Amino acid sequence: MDSIVDLLRELVAIPSINPMGKTEASGKFCEKDLAEFVAAAMKRCSIDVEMYDVSPNRPNVVGFVDVKAERTLMLEAHLDTVFVDGMTVDPFAATIEHGRLYGRGSCDTKGALAAFMHAVCTLLKEGKKPKYNIILAAVADEEFGFTGAEALVARGLKADAAIVGEPTELHIVRAHKGVLRWKVRTAGLASHSAYPSRGRNAIYSMAQVVTHLQEHAHWLQSLPPHPLLGSPSLNVGTIEGGQVVNIVPDRCVIEVDRRMMPGETAADALRLVKEALAGVPDWEFDEPYLSAAGMEVAPDASIVTMLSDAVAHVLGNVVVESAHYGTDAGQYNRAGVPSVVFGPGNIAQAHTAGEFIDITQLEQASKIVTRLITA
Numbered sequence: 329m330d331s332i333v334d335l336l337r338e339l340v341a342i343p344s345i346n347p348m349g350k351t352e353a354s355g356k357f358c359e360k361d362l363a364e365f366v367a368a369a370m371k372r373c374s375i376d377v378e379m380y381d382v383s384p385n386r387p388n389v390v391g392f393v394d395v396k397a398e399r400t401l402m403l404e405a406h407l408d409t410v411f412v413d414g415m416t417v418d419p420f421a422a423t424i425e426h427g428r429l430y431g432r433g434s435c436d437t438k439g440a441l442a443a444f445m446h447a448v449c450t451l452l453k454e455g456k457k458p459k460y461n462i463i464l465a466a467v468a469d470e471e472f473g474f475t476g477a478e479a480l481v482a483r484g485l486k487a488d489a490a491i492v493g494e495p496t497e498l499h500i501v502r503a504h505k506g507v508l509r510w511k512v513r514t515a516g517l518a519s520h521s522a523y524p525s526r527g528r529n530a531i532y533s534m535a536q537v538v539t540h541l542q543e544h545a546h547w548l549q550s551l552p553p554h555p556l557l558g559s560p561s562l563n564v565g566t567i568e569g570g571q572v573v574n575i576v577p578d579r580c581v582i583e584v585d586r587r588m589m590p591g592e593t594a595a596d597a598l599r600l601v602k603e604a605l606a607g608v609p610d611w612e613f614d615e616p617y618l619s620a621a622g623m624e625v626a627p628d629a630s631i632v633t634m635l636s637d638a639v640a641h642v643l644g645n646v647v648v649e650s651a652h653y654g655t656d657a658g659q660y661n662r663a664g665v666p667s668v669v670f671g672p673g674n675i676a677q678a679h680t681a682g683e684f685i686d687i688t689q690l691e692q693a694s695k696i697v698t699r700l701i702t703a
């Protein structure tokens with residue numbers, strides 16, 4: 329295999345933009361081209377590869393290294409990136425300057441993908457075996473719907489532990505919140521605004537809903553905080569309603585974002601919200617369009633201690649912490665696979681106009697993974 333820098337440059341050069349719910353599923357959008365490249369690269373290292381569509385043009389790639397070991401470790405990273413609009417560096421040129429590699433996805437999270445692929449492939453090409461069976465997974469749609477991870481779990485994922493690659497600056501993230509997003513609608517009855525009593529105002533109904541949600545949000549924040557993650561939260565982020573000013577509005581819609589604690593389910597969160605809205609008329613919930621579980625593994629879980637040993641060996645210094653963003657790790661933990669989040673790059677660079685990754689960290693990540701799967 330090429331150097332890890334060459335590999336990452338190739339990964340960055342292939343667009344894999346998440347369409348984020350929009351319909352243009354062609355051209356620079358979708359993960360297909362990158363998935364095909366990743367699958368071919370794995371096959372060149374004699375890794376068995378399975379590739380299947382999660383949705384059209386949006387595949388997961390799953391490599392298997394079966395060494396008949398007792399335990400199986402999954403190394404997972406997502407293929408998709410966010411949009412490139414407004415970027416101040418060429419998103420696909422993978423330019424290198426002052427020890428940094430620039431481009432969309434360099435940090436979030438093609439850097440981690442490169443580190444995982446490079447560590448496993450180099451080992452195999454040297455004729456050595458990892459200590460564990462390895463699942464090397466590159467999945468679709470982390471940035472929007474988490475459907476790639478969902479599909480991987482639905483197809484019967486069997487692993488004893490997992491590392492989910494995201495830019496954590498080589499810190500080990502063992503807990504983060506989950507996120508739930510959905511729309512709330514109020515229905516009214518339209519009438520001429522000169523005769524408001526003939527109608528029923530959906531905006532007035534929504535005003536009551538919003539006030540109750542604000543109180544509910546305060547209550548959530550007053551709950552006893554989790555030692556790493558604080559309390560759950562709720563935000564009403566958008567509101568839209570009415571047609572024109574001289575008609576009593578018959579519809580109003582808001583979007584709600586709820587951050588869930590590890591172990592809390594979407595059903596739990598929705599039940600609490602519905603209780604908070606008891607007595608408020610005319611509202612209904614859409615099915616959530618995003619539901620990603622939170623996660624927490626114990627500080628002494630074997631994936632934490634194994635990875636800590638490898639990090640200590642390469643860097644000397646180990647940081648175990650929590651994060652404020654959601655990842656695929658929530659799905660795997662919920663499916664019974666203890667999973668931590670770990671990778672090169674700084675989350676402050678993710679999704680930015682000048683996204684880059686520090687090449688030293690990229691190389692360290694590969695060394696850490698090599699140590700983890702061989703020591």
Ligand SMILES: [Zn+2]
Nearest residue numbers: 436437470494
């Ligand atoms: Zn990411």
